[in-house]
Amino acid sequence: MLIGEILSNTANKFPDKQAVICGKDICSFSDLEEISNRVANGIIRSGLGRGSVLGILSTNQFEYPGIFFGCAKAGCILAHMSTRFTDNELCNVITSSDVKALFVHEKFLETILRLAVKLTGLEKIIVFGNKKTYPTNVMHLEEFLIGAQSTPVSIKLNTDDAFGITYTGGTTGFPKGVVVSHRSRIIGSIRAQREMDISKNDIICCSSPLFHIAGLFIWFQTGVLMGLTAVLMPAWDPEAFIDLVEKQKITAAFLVPTQINSIITSTMLDSDKLKSLRYVNYGAAPTSRAQLEKQLEVLPSVIWQEQYGQSEAGNLTVRPTEFNLSKSASVGKPYSDLELQIFGSDNNKVANGEVGEVVTRGDHVMLGYYREPEKTKEVFIGEGWLKTGDMGYLDEDGFLFLVDRSKDMIISGGENIFPTEIEEVLYNHPSINECAVFGVPDDHWGELPAAHIVLEKGKQPTVEEIDKYCIENMARHKRPRLIKFVEKLPKSAVGKIQKNIIRDEYWP
Secondary structure, three states: OHHHHHHHHHHHHHHHEEEEEEOOOOEHHHHHHHHHHHHHHHHHHOOOOOEEEEEOOOOOOOOOHHHHHHHHHHOOOOEEEOOOHHHHHHHHHHOOOOOOOEEHHHHHHHHHHHHHHOOOOOOEEEOOOOOOOOOOEEEHHHOOOOOOOOOOOOOOOOOOOOOEEEEOOOOOOOOOEEEEEHHHHHHHHHHHHHHOOOOOOOOOOOOOOOOOHHHHHHHHHHHHHHHHHEEEEEOHHHHHHHHHHHHHHHOOOEEEEEHHHHHOOOOOOOOOOOOOOOOOOOOOOOOOOOHHHHHHHOOOOOOOEEEEEEOOEEEEEEEEEHHHHOOOOOOOEEOOOOEEEEEEEEEEEOOOOEEEEEEEOOOOOOOOOOOOHHHHHHEEEEOOOOOOOEEEEEEEOOEEEOOOOOOOHHOOOOOEEEEHHHHHHHHHOOOEEEEEEEEEEEEEEEEEEEEEEEEOOOOOOHHHHHHHHHHHHHHHHOOOOEEEEEOOOOOOOOOOEHHEEEHHOOOO
């Protein structure tokens, strides 16, 4: 199966069912099929055929799905760009990814026009949103589609053809472009349909960015495969989410832990407004047991299910909900047909319970980093095993426990300290809402743990009180030597806490 066929098959089964709702805009699956075919034919007519790299820069807007499936049907490679990219990052990813045409929402057009002089390889700028008067080098999507047929395109594609690029977080240097094939992302949706608790009758909310693997491939695309109505949220706001669930009778959502935290701590939380919500799939960042217990307490009727994956490998594990508490520290078990192991520093498998790097292989892994053969070579070892960069272990029941990102590990006096261990303790303190633990330089020990902490509203503990709590609840060498109360923590577009930004303050 090809990505475009996911939509075509569903449109044949449920032509009149609502496919996408975004504000006042609504389209059926047959409408979405026609729109995507017109986009595909418009692309081909423009000479941007099979193998061309196109880009999209947008929040979750009504036009995004049609552009996504249209590019896939045209045999193009669509580069999904974060709306949080800096000017330098945008210039880098557009030029280094050889983007020939860029679909851009009107909200970000001014940025692209400001950078246009540096984007020498960019041939077309296609804007969508409200139709206005634009410069001569910009074409509105409606204009681009004039005369484009809604009939299917006739292009021979292979399941191993590249069709998408998503970008790594860019915590070291510029973001890397992760190139994926039709096969690698279709298998993820099939696994999600089979082993997640999503239902054929769900109405799903897409609040995580579609430019991110979790929001697009694991959640939205799975919804299209299953014929589910998707309600798009262009920007995250917990109160808006609560109102949207009530208005659209949303039954399922994918959320990241920071989004969940903002809902269950919101002063506007009203369980009656969320009574239709039956299932929340969550992931993309660690969740503490303290937050999980709070989720279960505040919204006990919701089925909470954690998953784990990454841009380079897609979705890797899911935790059966009956193990929510007994295996709360795990991210679940690998999908039933997926190979996943823990390798030691010698690149050999280690015993259950022993910490090492999480590795995986199979059809779900990326083709590589775009035009970065050396960096691609660094992450593939042995017989096709991909190194995820995550440290963890498998228990005797096959559950995966993540210890930390290998790059976040603190080495203090020769001892390995994993920040997530310390964060787990801190999250159990009643005055702490969010925290980030990281390493700071020390002349004697090399590194020492430090913590930035966001307090619960109305709570005012002293640094000395938090330090005393740490001494009482963790090994002394692990306790943060620097504790700083902050109003907020920097987060990525998908809600991940950006420790690299926090660390920069302390590392010269």
